[in-house]
Amino acid sequence: MQDKEITIYDLAERLNISATTVSRGLQDHPAINKKTKKRIFDLATELGYRSNKFASNLRKQKTNTIGVIVPRLNSLFMSSVLSGIEKIVNNAGYNLIISQSFEQEAKEKTNTTTMFNSRVDGLIVSLASDTQDFSHFDTFIKKNIPVIFFDRIAESIQSTKVLIDNFKAGYKATEHLIEQGCKEILHITGNTARNVYMDRFEGYKKALSDHNIPYDPTLFISNDLTEQAVQDSLLNDVLKRDKLPDGLFITNDSSAAFALTILKEAGLKVPEDIAIVGFNNDLISKVTEPAITTINYPGNEMGENIARILINHLDGEGDLSFTSTVILNTELIVRASSQRKK
Amino acid sequence: MQDKEITIYDLAERLNISATTVSRGLQDHPAINKKTKKRIFDLATELGYRSNKFASNLRKQKTNTIGVIVPRLNSLFMSSVLSGIEKIVNNAGYNLIISQSFEQEAKEKTNTTTMFNSRVDGLIVSLASDTQDFSHFDTFIKKNIPVIFFDRIAESIQSTKVLIDNFKAGYKATEHLIEQGCKEILHITGNTARNVYMDRFEGYKKALSDHNIPYDPTLFISNDLTEQAVQDSLLNDVLKRDKLPDGLFITNDSSAAFALTILKEAGLKVPEDIAIVGFNNDLISKVTEPAITTINYPGNEMGENIARILINHLDGEGDLSFTSTVILNTELIVRASSQRKK
DNA sequence: AAAATTAATGCAACCGATTGCAATTTTATA
């Protein structure tokens, strides 16, 4: 700490003007003379002045900070979303505070409190898989601090949501498998307490019924989609059945890739014996043998959308209703893992 | 903003004590009577008091915030590192501000300034691939704000560094290929201005020379390791040669996986025609056919290490020399993509 | 019971920027 921090008072003193004028000059306030502004800016750069955000925040009651809480940072989808958010938010002059819930409601609550105490101007959330109670967001709602949910949303909370049409995506994936001749379609997915998994599941069921295939509950597996869980399900359950399924719809690509290797090891041919559809369109789905059919889920785009909505709200009047739901497009990307026909 | 924010003055007034006592009580100051503390805490929770960090930071000149600048968020390695950092830092009561340089020196400089102005207590950096000049970190050094570099480090800067032994890793990867009988080993890597790539390259060369294989510059390709770049290099250069290489050491797993698919499409057999070694041990290397031999690079562990070092420094006395270099262990994970013998 | 300690509490200044309103200076108008 050799050199003291320069304040507007230092600038004011050297320029023989008031701190008020310096403050206004620095903010490009229209009432300040251009020459004065120039003198202020010049001296400021010369002395290496930097504004003290805390004094400013304290006074303005605004932090220019946006909080993000996600279940886990280390998935490609999440980091794409974050990358998109960061880009927009940063350009708009906001900072990002990021934390992860590790899929636990308790941690999510703590993080939410921390964010609240950090007085973020807005909060972006994708819910932990086991979050049942949403009261920790009440403080935000009550204070009119905007909260945007994405991907893993809470239906019951009145606020802006950005997501894809999971029902449709699930429907399309399943229908595709049916069209490829699958009759016994296994569905492996996450905790259906979460909309993303529930909706895909509903889409799956609807596609089945629309094609007159009865829904078989034993072909539905819900777990946490970790490597371990996928492996256990396949080895200890699926592969021990008398009749093996001929299709698999599994709701993320790394799990799909992992499942693929296990099934191949077990001697099954993909797609001949079992056709596979994943979800997300991560790079991983492109490099397996065969490449995996998947649903394109544009994380980066989603992140940018979320950030834009939030920034507009924050920088705009803020009176607009803040409870829209944005649905992003997804598409089925057909690759070899599911192509049995033609 | 229906309900006003509660301040220590509100608490003080209702309890008929001074704000000083409230402040001290809240901080568990030893000079405050236990009963008084209890009364303070009780009322605080009752009224939903939350400390104003800005007032506090302003006065204490400390922010409890740590900045992180990385080239890109959306890689599995990076997000694992971040996940590790976030975990430790969060437990220690610090916040994380994250931004990405998108591999550009200019953006890195801007981000650094923003971090500086946000008055982060510490900075964690992995350099952009094209950063040549490091003067933007001078302000931190001058002010004694700790900066930790990881993975992509700057040799010339005097500060703590956390990384792996890239030379050794490169050596091991190459030696392994040699042991599998490879004679013409192609090396595809990133910008060698960065230590990580340079050191691996040096390791590669040393392994060659130790095994009496002359280094062939035409077998060395340096690009930005994007899908496009890898594809271009392979299709327009490598695959057009008279004599194809019989080994490939490529310095990240997604590129390796991608290269694998291209080579297979070109009709080459892996590992028979060409043996492949990647880098990082991402999931992707496990699910390709054949699975890819790689170097295990523990991102999460690295993140936790970085964070611990920084926190210790910040919470400790801070007089300790802050210029150690931490080298994490890596190991070669042999998989089918390189196994030609035995 | 007076004097000396020790325990608790409070005063008041401070951190650095912001802003409503008033004051002053400059420029335009009569």
Next chain:
DNA sequence: TATAAAATTGCAATCGGTTGCATTAATTTT
């Protein structure tokens, strides 16, 4: 040149905690 209008600038209070030093209250010691 006097006066109104516009352009600049500054005063002083404010945001909400923190902290050195002083003061008061409670305990001990003599």
